[in-house]
Amino acid sequence: MLKNLSKSSFISFYNPQRVRNLRERIIAITLFGCGVFSILVTIGIIISLFSEAIGFFLRPEVNLITFLTGTNWRPLASQVSPENFGVRPLIRGTLMIAVISGSIALPLGLGSAIYLSEYASDRLRSILKPSLELLAGIPTVVYGYFALSFVTPILKVVLEDQLGIRVSFFNAFSAAVVVGIMIIPIVASISEDAMRAVPRSLREGAYALGATKFEVSTKVVVPAALSGIISAFIIGISRAIGETMAVTIAAGATPRMTLNPLDGIQTMTAFIVQVSFGDAPSGSINGQSIFAVGATLFMMTFVMNIISASILKRFREVYE
């Protein structure tokens, strides 16, 4: 019954080795091009931001020192002078959003991550995690709208009407709350990945010594996943720093050196959007100022990304 497997049927099949190798080679080079493309994107970002930003700093009306140290941001004022170009109010506004949203999202995100990774059953987790991730997928315009139509009115009722604390209609806090809600899933998701990457054998080792689930989670899993968790925190914060529409809509448009989160502020991103409605063409000081701010923003997130990447890399090495 055995049919003969003729080896000769196989002899003729090959395209000549050279042709094949050439094809393999072309494919490899094309793919290499795709891989390197991302570097081009980064170069593109740097050129497009910095070429305009350098033009900005070369202007006689501004200088880098007062830009970085000045506390007044009035780029739209008709008299253009260095003391009107201090970016610190924008940075402070941005950081205020980042700090408040971070202090909401980090504990809640970490708590959610621990719950999902250590406590929830597989089925519950498979429902909870995507639902939570929906939060991250909702357009940020919606969050801005939500801040204005929901969070701020609540703040007004609770703080202003009940406690007599003045709450600006546009305020950093409302915007930060919704940004915080938005980044919970980012923090939760990355932390949870880090915690699930902790080998089960470590958990078993701890259980076998008579540890409770709480002790296993907090004393073994979280420390073991710590660098991943820190990196999740940094990514979440850097997301908050780059967030645009929610803060444009809800945080106000006043570049103000304040520490009161119930005041209106302006973030770097919101400033960029504000000027963009002026469609400032290349060359004008307004147009260039957004690139200077954009470059500052890029540098801030860039540094944070580098830090989180290096932490994450070290973390991965532990278990590989």
Add this chain to the structure above:
Amino acid sequence: MEAEKIISIDTKHYKENISRRNLAEKIFNVILLISVLFGLLMLTVLIIDIAVGGIAWVRPELFENYHSRKPENAGMKSAIAGSIIVILLTGLFSFPVGVGAAIYLEEYAPKNRLTDFINLNINNLAGVPSIVYGMLGLVVFGRMFGLFSKDSWFVNLFNIPIESGATGGWKFFLFDIPWLEIHLPFGRSMVAGALTMSLLILPIVIIASREAIRAVPPSIREGGYALGTTKWHVIGTLVLPIAFPGILTGMILSLSRAIGETAPLIIMGAFTYVPFLPKTVWDQFTVIPIQIYNWITLPQPEYRVHLAAAGILVLLVILFLMNGIAIYLRKKFEIKW
């Protein structure tokens, strides 16, 4: 002699405190549950808040009409069309490069400095704020560094046939065939918007595709090689077909991020009243989130409260659908190795 040094370990030293530890356990559990529920609660509140304002305004006019000065007539036909076309173009642009880069990094890249740098770079790009991509898009695609203005050295050098016009840019025709027309610079066209969005989602596409490719066990590749198969054949006939559902899932999720993005397109000038459907990809456009933002900024409460909410509902439904499809694909093609 070692044995003498042994100090007896005595069970009596252990005050296990089981009941107190179990209490801590319970409290901790509740705290964790609260933190998960907080997020979900917010999601629910948000959706209810929006649904209450908008559900009655999700009606045929919303899809059939363009924006109107009369709220009862207003719709977002052009924004829906704009979103769909921009998303399709974005997929078209980012898919080949993203998957190509993922294949390169997973299957070809040697372990060296360049590869490390590319990896770092991609992670980094994933964290760049979207508005920065908008600025990149404005300069690179929208204006093209001003290279194509009438008398730029570039235009003179290459003798580019530029036809001045009031279209937000210049165009030249390749071989006189209209569908090959390219407008330089890309200005406020859908092409410019989609290219910008492509760059924005590229790192996510790469990361997701890499995960899908990595999920194909090495044993499958070995099985392929052992039968006398070339590298590209192994990748093309074994790895990619298996990874494809995963890649597609990542692609859809990336696009669902792009469909909600507003800021980069605002920077590029897509905040425009567009009462017509685009004819070509070089037309001006607007997208759903910008239309929503536009309505939020109008004076009449019908726009601000109701139409904006209705628009948000439509956007959310699209998002849920895309997420749903992604989850479905993941489930359907999941392989138990």
Add this chain to the structure above:
Amino acid sequence: SGSNATPAPSQPESNQSEPTEATISEPASSSELAILEGDVIVDGSSTVFPVTTAVAEEFALVAPNVRVSVGLSGTGGGFKVFCVGETDISDASRPIKDSEIEVCQSNGIEYVEFLVALDGLTVMVNPENDWLNEISAEQLAALLGASSTITKWSDLDPSYPEEEILFFIPDPDSGTRDYMTEVVEGVSGDEDLRQDENTTFSSDDNVLLDGIANEKYAFGFFGYAYYINNKDSVKAVPVVNGDGNAVLPSDETVQNGTYNPLSRPLFIYVNQNSLQTKPQVVEFVRFFFGPDGGPAIMSDVGYSMPPTGSYEANLGLLAGSIQ
């Protein structure tokens, strides 16, 4: 009649402009309109934006194949693209500035200016504000000028509450603000409006509206259109006009000029070259000033028609510039 701040429409600076198509000067019939095709690209002021879009909406009913897109870049932003020939029409809430004229000239762009509407700049406070019941130009200048030292209501009048004023002022790119600047400059010589920590700028009039509607001690101004749609949430302050009467903005007081000095003209600028080469632009502008255009939509969008006869003059101007 008309406020003194309204400049006469400038004459088109057409030196050559030879008609390229003979048919273009004749109004198109409805059947011709129905088959007319092409793009009309508009950009510019957010204040004029509602007028242009509303006209475009009506125009689409008679010329369904003409594609009118209207951008929103602010008056200044609009001129920046207009003066390099990227747009056919620029919406403006103030006349073109000399610096902008220069740019246009250097790029060989010629244009025609049309007065399309009047806007009553409305001074506004929170509905709970029961102390400010009228305001004079001098008070405006004192409050809003760049050199203003006023931070509390009591600084303006000791009988007012001793609370910080929160200012809500349109963005520098907007004509609304430029117009107020002119008024202030006329009184106190300040060349700019105040800019400090208590001042919120926005190109989004809703931000201003929301701010004033929600802050008891707010003060601000913006276009009549936003006020008329939100009469319940903010309180308009009557302005003492040149005759010494405190007048509230309304369709009537704006159009007949009694609401001064804060009623201002809104314009569109049309590229001369577009008028020569694009029949759809001509037809759109013609429609703008016809009975189904501006007059039909003006009250919907909350502006006032310019003084009687302006639209007829515009049509004449149009006919002149396409000869």
Add this chain to the structure above:
Amino acid sequence: MNLTSNIQSYSINFHDDATIINANQLNIYYSGKLTVENFNLQVPKNKITALIGPSGCGKSSVIRSFNRMNDIIPGFSLEGKIIYKGKNIYSSREDPVRIRRQIGMVFQKPNPFPKSIYENVAFGARVNKYQGNLDELVESSLIQAALWDEVKDKLKESAYALSGGQQQRLCIARAIAVSPDILLMDEPASALDPVATLKIEELMWELKDKYTIVVVTHNMQQASRVSDYTAFMSLDREKIEDRIGVLVEFDETTKLFTNPKLKETEDYITGRFG
């Protein structure tokens, strides 16, 4: 009782030594699927009992039931009793956390925590609120695990800096530190090289004075070298498709290896299958 032809059942306490764990008619299920059926075993005190058998027959499942480690596996369930110190450890009044302190476990792959050597040994003492001198405890545990001399100068270094064999001994030290009665070891040497394996085997011999040891091993040579008693598990031949693990034979190691009662045992230990 549903015994099948190739499996023999044994009366309780057939051997002379005192029993410390008495597994009584265990049925083990994963997600409702029967995996080990009718398992009975009396683990003799202060002896080393080896559990051998082909892959997948349920050795790990059984040994992990002895200290309720399987509780953390979703879908696991168990019928029957495991009597330890006169009490059924599966009764609802028993707390698995306490049982696991008393019945320690060492795993196939060394799994030190990513902490210092010292902290690894001290971990169980800390969570269980050890009142004595921690340094002494760590030292004494490491001495017992025959690791002290190798690590005494680098207690603060990461446990990951140790070799695989050292890590495994560290895990044993860690388990000893909470002063358990019993040590369960699931293939403790199968990830180690021959030299490290020998060290672990020697260590087991030394530990059995103070602890009862139950060890799972794939390696029959190891079982015969190291254990006093051997339990041989296999799949139920009658229902081979269901892959149900059963205890085939339990006896003193020397007897089981030289003179097995059942043909199946003989086949396995002589390598005729498996």
Add this chain to the structure above:
Amino acid sequence: MNLTSNIQSYSINFHDDATIINANQLNIYYSGKLTVENFNLQVPKNKITALIGPSGCGKSSVIRSFNRMNDIIPGFSLEGKIIYKGKNIYSSREDPVRIRRQIGMVFQKPNPFPKSIYENVAFGARVNKYQGNLDELVESSLIQAALWDEVKDKLKESAYALSGGQQQRLCIARAIAVSPDILLMDEPASALDPVATLKIEELMWELKDKYTIVVVTHNMQQASRVSDYTAFMSLDREKIEDRIGVLVEFDETTKLFTNPKLKETEDYITGRFG
């Protein structure tokens, strides 16, 4: 030659059978680290040669060198020659893709492609542009792999619907379908249950008429049951810390198991270490 005390070197062609693969002074490196040193082996044609030895001694490394499967591992490098059909397969003129078609491989874990049974078997033929009748090829390969009767009615079903043992036989069928000369098998049965293992062993016996088989196994019983020749590898005792794999002894299986020449071989096969 740098031979150490516990390793004996063998002259080429010490056995009577025709040699099909001749590995000559192989040194294998991973990322520059020497892993297998001075390995010499003549694989006899149409016989089954078993490769045994403790974990990590380099069995997989060696067998994977025989068809250049290691080429795809980054950091792998090799010194020495492997002569097959009179040519060194590592010479730059040889195409690894063709060599792998001629020298097939079966892996430890069954690795069918997530395709239908039919497509699994047909895969190699398709990519190699087989000119004959594909249906016949699939049928004949499955028959040789002793799987045809079990799957002939469900050729279009997913290969994953098969049991582990069936999957492994499918992988053998898949390897046979490209008509190789040699089949390399790296622990082909170690992930399978005893029954499936027996089937694979029987299959190997049947296949050796047509193919030369080299099989790595952990299981000495399996080696003694199934192979004609056995090569025993171990770690170089002199440099134990470096963990360098070496060939210790190579002989006819019966001889090696009954009468090993070296003490180390004897220790290993009697279970005294490993």
